[in-house]
Amino acid sequence: MMNDESYYDKKCIREELDLTLSLDAPHRAGIQFARRVRLARVIGLAAMFFPVAGILVTHFLAGGWWLLLVGWAFIWPHLAWQLSCRASSPHHQEIFNLKMDAIIAGLWIGVMGINALPTTALVMMVGMNMMGSGGCRLFIPGIMLTFLSALLTLSPVGRVVVINPDPVEWGLTLPVFVLYPMLFAWLSHRTAVRLAEHKRRLEMMSTRDGMTGVFNRRHWEMLLRNEFEQCRRHNGTATILLIDIDHFKNINDTWGHDVGDEAIIAITRQLQISVRSGDAIGRFGGDEFAVIMSRTTADSAIAVMSRVHERLEKLSLPCAPKETLHISVGVATWGPQFGHYREWLKAADVALYKAKNTGRGRTEVAA
CATH class of the missing domain: 3.30.70.270 (Reverse transcriptase/Diguanylate cyclase domain)
Structure with missing residues (x-):
């Protein structure tokens, strides 16, 4: 049985009450959602910098493309987080950020000439993020945005599709295939554990007396x-x-x-x-x-x-x-x-x- 009067003084219970009863609960939920996506975006885009850069080296592109690549891989994740934090609806802003991820990923796919290995890695990353964040309702538009952006970029760039990657491309891209799904699975597990704990606390709050804990x-x-x-x-x-x-x-x-x-x-x-x-x-x-x-x-x-x-x-x-x-x-x-x-x-x-x-x-x- 619950045993003392400090039941609702415990830190975890106070936090849960604040989260549940606050008028800003949707805003807080949106911030938590953006925080989960932020970690995946920071690690995923940083890992994708190397295979994309490895392809761009062979294309002799202007320096502006390199600045864009650095900004996408190392600045955009933090900018997206700030946009979500400052938005009136962090959840809607983060959905918009995910769609921007899909569009920019398509841009790099087109710039690389739909090079098979890094293209597959980018599509995998975008697809996992979309499916994990909004199910099929977000996954299908996200993939469509990626391929549309790739086609629009491929036409002016005029690159040729490469099906057989060389050993360097394999070495730069394989870590993404191995590590990103593990990262995504860990984030999903952590979210599931947090939701289960949240449900348990809410069930406890619905069955217990607030003053005594009985x-x-x-x-x-x-x-x-x-x-x-x-x-x-x-x-x-x-x-x-x-x-x-x-x-x-x-x-x-x-x-x-x-x-x-x-x-x-x-x-x-x-x-x-x-x-x-x-x-x-x-x-x-x-x-x-x-x-x-x-x-x-x-x-x-x-x-x-x-x-x-x-x-x-x-x-x-x-x-x-x-x-x-x-x-x-x-x-x-x-x-x-x-x-x-x-x-x-x-x-x-x-x-x-x-x-x-x-x-x-x-x-x-x-x-």
């Missing part, structure tokens, strides 16, 4: 329904407890809501150290708690609550040391007379009200 009422009732079905099918034994803090309103009125929150957290911790790790503690809101104790009889549950009563007698709140906490407890053990889990819950509720009406600070068992 289950919220909706999820606790789902667990109760499952426990009821298990007992009904297998004639098992289980006991539920409904717990209410006595005179909680007086605590809030006398000491303030901060002390009231301390009282709720203190009760939660006492319950957590008293019941078993497999028992489900839930907070119903306000000052009411509930516990499902599987494979437990009413006598065992009463014994556990007796220990909680004893500990509370010795417990003092830091901001209200003279205030002694007391709880009233209603206990109901599963029986075949219950046709629905809500009837079981109602029996515990009746026992709780009996405890409150007969003096409080006590445990009562459903008849």
Whole structure:
């Protein structure tokens, strides 16, 4: 069970709350997307510099082409990142950057005369980036932009298609074929792990009470329904407890809501150290708690609550040391007379009200 009041003070939970609840969540998601593409672009274009340069050396092109090649391989990745960071919609800007990647890749394919080996490497890189970023909806336009750009560039350049690369071309291009797919797979794996962790945290947030970290009422009732079905099918034994803090309103009125929150957290911790790790503690809101104790009889549950009563007698709140906490407890053990889990819950509720009406600070068992 979640065990302390610092549950939502943990750094990872704070970051997840900020990301989930912030009005800028789409912007942050776009920045994360651009960051993933940036790493692939920086490494991929730097690696492609060498095979493209190796081809251009044999074509005796003007110096402007070399400046363009250096800018594409080593400056464009960082410029694209800055454009995405400063854009109002980083995701849309990064999609535009990817299309620019496709157009520029086609330009170099045309300039090289569709030289087979580096052309294949560029098409592979563009295709992987497009498919990984937007699926077929981005892949097909991206590849079309690449080949259209290549055809438009090939016509004025007038180079001849080279099918048989020489050993130098193989040596410069093979590292791209080997390393880039590994880089892309690693980035995809890292993204999948992050998404799985994000999903896990969101699921935890949807089932936990924000203050105490125990289950919220909706999820606790789902667990109760499952426990009821298990007992009904297998004639098992289980006991539920409904717990209410006595005179909680007086605590809030006398000491303030901060002390009231301390009282709720203190009760939660006492319950957590008293019941078993497999028992489900839930907070119903306000000052009411509930516990499902599987494979437990009413006598065992009463014994556990007796220990909680004893500990509370010795417990003092830091901001209200003279205030002694007391709880009233209603206990109901599963029986075949219950046709629905809500009837079981109602029996515990009746026992709780009996405890409150007969003096409080006590445990009562459903008849």
